[in-house]
Amino acid sequence: MTAAVTTPDSLPHGDASPGSTLSGPMLPAFADVLAAAARIAPHAKRTPVLRSRSLDELAGCELHFKCENLQRVGAFKFRGACNAIFALDAATAARGILTQSSGNHGAAVALASRLRGVPATVVVPEGAPAVKLAGIAGYGARIVRCAPTMAAREAAAEALRAESGAHLVHPFDDADVIAGQGTVALELLRSEPALDALLAPVGGGGLLSGCSLAAKTLRPQIEVIGAEPAGAADAIASLREGHCITDMTARTVCDGLRGHLAPRTLALLQRHVDELLAIDDAATVAAMRLLFERLKLVVEPSGAIAFAAVLQHRERFAGRRVGIVLSGGNVDLDALPWQAMA
Amino acid sequence: MTAAVTTPDSLPHGDASPGSTLSGPMLPAFADVLAAAARIAPHAKRTPVLRSRSLDELAGCELHFKCENLQRVGAFKFRGACNAIFALDAATAARGILTQSSGNHGAAVALASRLRGVPATVVVPEGAPAVKLAGIAGYGARIVRCAPTMAAREAAAEALRAESGAHLVHPFDDADVIAGQGTVALELLRSEPALDALLAPVGGGGLLSGCSLAAKTLRPQIEVIGAEPAGAADAIASLREGHCITDMTARTVCDGLRGHLAPRTLALLQRHVDELLAIDDAATVAAMRLLFERLKLVVEPSGAIAFAAVLQHRERFAGRRVGIVLSGGNVDLDALPWQAMA
Known part of the structure; x- marks a missing residue:
């Protein structure tokens, strides 16, 4: 096909x-x-x-x-997350980074944020592999769970963004x-x-x-x-x-x-x-x-x-x-x- | 210890x-x-x-x-087998190569012999992993099974050597x-x-x-x-x-x-x-x-x-x-x- x-x-x-x-x-x-x-x-x-x-x-x-x-x-997700986070001006980055991800992008944002020295929050859908969750947590990001749909992921991320002022790094529409x-x-x-x-x-x-x-x-x-x-x-x-x-x-x-x-x-x-x-x-x-x-x-x-x-x-x-x-x-x-x- | x-x-x-x-x-x-x-x-x-x-x-x-x-x-076994087999003079190599191995050395001798263009026979003990046997056979060597002891392996290899005149490439004492x-x-x-x-x-x-x-x-x-x-x-x-x-x-x-x-x-x-x-x-x-x-x-x-x-x-x-x-x-x-x- x-x-x-x-x-x-x-x-x-x-x-x-x-x-x-x-x-x-x-x-x-x-x-x-x-x-x-x-x-x-x-x-x-x-x-x-x-x-x-x-x-x-x-x-x-x-x-x-x-x-x-x-x-x-x-x-590969580390490349995009690293580029997006290091491209931010210092004031924006300092408000923290936010994303939603089934796993690899979340770990990438977590690591790139740690390297930039700013906090990160990752919205993760239920059902994501344990190995990927462990990666995100291992790089020091805060994890927020949501239902396993794209709509739920995006809604949860938007709510957190509105609340915290953190910069949202979309996994691909960026x-x-x-x-x-x-x-x-x-x-x-x-x-x-x-x-x-x-x-x-x-x-x-x-x-x-x-x-x-x-x-x-x-x-x-x-x-x-x-x-x-x-x-x-x-x-x-x-x-x-x-x-x-x-x-x-x-x-x-x-x-x-x-x-x-x-x-x-x-x-x-x-x-x-x-x-x-x-x-x-x-x-x-x-x-x-x-x-x-x-x-x-x-x-x-x-x-x-x-x-x-x-x-x-x-x-x-x-x-x-x-x-x-x-x-x-x-x-x-x-x-x-x-x-x-x- | x-x-x-x-x-x-x-x-x-x-x-x-x-x-x-x-x-x-x-x-x-x-x-x-x-x-x-x-x-x-x-x-x-x-x-x-x-x-x-x-x-x-x-x-x-x-x-x-x-x-x-x-x-x-x-x-790594390919390195030693390749060196030993390519170091042979043409007349010796043409009589064929023989070895005994639980697996990786056998595959290495099989591939190096194929690259040299000479036949190979590998004595393999019972109990060797299937994946290693498949490797040996995949490179075109003849497989002869024996009991899983060093003594049985060496005896079988020596018997084949005496019978065929093939050159024995020991897995390590060489x-x-x-x-x-x-x-x-x-x-x-x-x-x-x-x-x-x-x-x-x-x-x-x-x-x-x-x-x-x-x-x-x-x-x-x-x-x-x-x-x-x-x-x-x-x-x-x-x-x-x-x-x-x-x-x-x-x-x-x-x-x-x-x-x-x-x-x-x-x-x-x-x-x-x-x-x-x-x-x-x-x-x-x-x-x-x-x-x-x-x-x-x-x-x-x-x-x-x-x-x-x-x-x-x-x-x-x-x-x-x-x-x-x-x-x-x-x-x-x-x-x-x-x-x-x-």
């Missing part, structure tokens, strides 16, 4: 410095990705790009794995967050400049939109593809319909990909992404296990879905140089998904 | 090119490690050295993890194998030249003896420490007694560390290793889980024991720069040891 993507010219984009625009949400430009790279450099890791002969043979193409599971907090996530593709293409294709997971779309912006700027001929859980395919529907679909119920093992697109990420995906592929959870779990076995990396389900997309569409990628973002590695080791499925 | 180590001067050592000596087994010299590095360079990976702020905090020292779980076949394993420390110290200590697991002693030779030559003041399962502490007993103890029964989750020292490895450990530490399986399994959680790496129990040794002896390593060899990552993902212990 794929979604054709149109490229409307009516959306605002290309602001070199984030700010309001006349006709829509402010979008980051490539210059913002470069600025983010410089801003987060003292704090974030330059993650390695790993290769595997046996996985190349299995997939029938040349795989370059960008290991964001080895990023701080165990996920130009600085998107620019920070784009540094994943920036680093990958600087290290592997001749990639033919780049695949990343899509949930709220922050990673994919930032990476597509960076990748298409650095290498216009690259194909940029998103992988979305078949049981949470709101991004595919949103691109088909041309507006954000936010009333779908997510049913997927990929706990990091249950969010919906927001105006900024939709606009960037429309502009820069060639295709989205819907991937069944069984394929994602099989790919995740292969990454454990062959690459010797701990990857969470959301982090393995882009590799699953390559394995499910072998003919499409045959013989090509393919970049794959392994987006995170925070998984409950007492409940690995192939055990639940056995 | 620790063992003091004496440094006898009566053992032969330091042969620049392997060959017989007048008074004992031929030992590799540092020049052999350098030659091995050049010989295996076209085939082996230069594995990364990873760091983790959170594990540094936990351990109270500066940890540098040499990731041999990311080596080909998922273990100067070329030891020199190959020494390239782990050579790479680590070239990348991190100021290490205060280096820890590696000890089973048959090939890795530790090769690494201790390389490390003490490059940096005489470095402390080299072996970590051995408390339930298979024959190396500690052998160093205490001054000869190889081979009649102990191994009881440990570390399937890669059930072997006994042989004359060559005992001699090198006596000469270059400062101390051996006995580590309980529970500590090893806890360390293994921490490596999954924090470093996002799949490491087998034998591969985690050196990190366990640091965590068990925090005061000893406090504030120091410590190199740790993560020796392998071939583990049965359907039977992770913390599940068995829960």
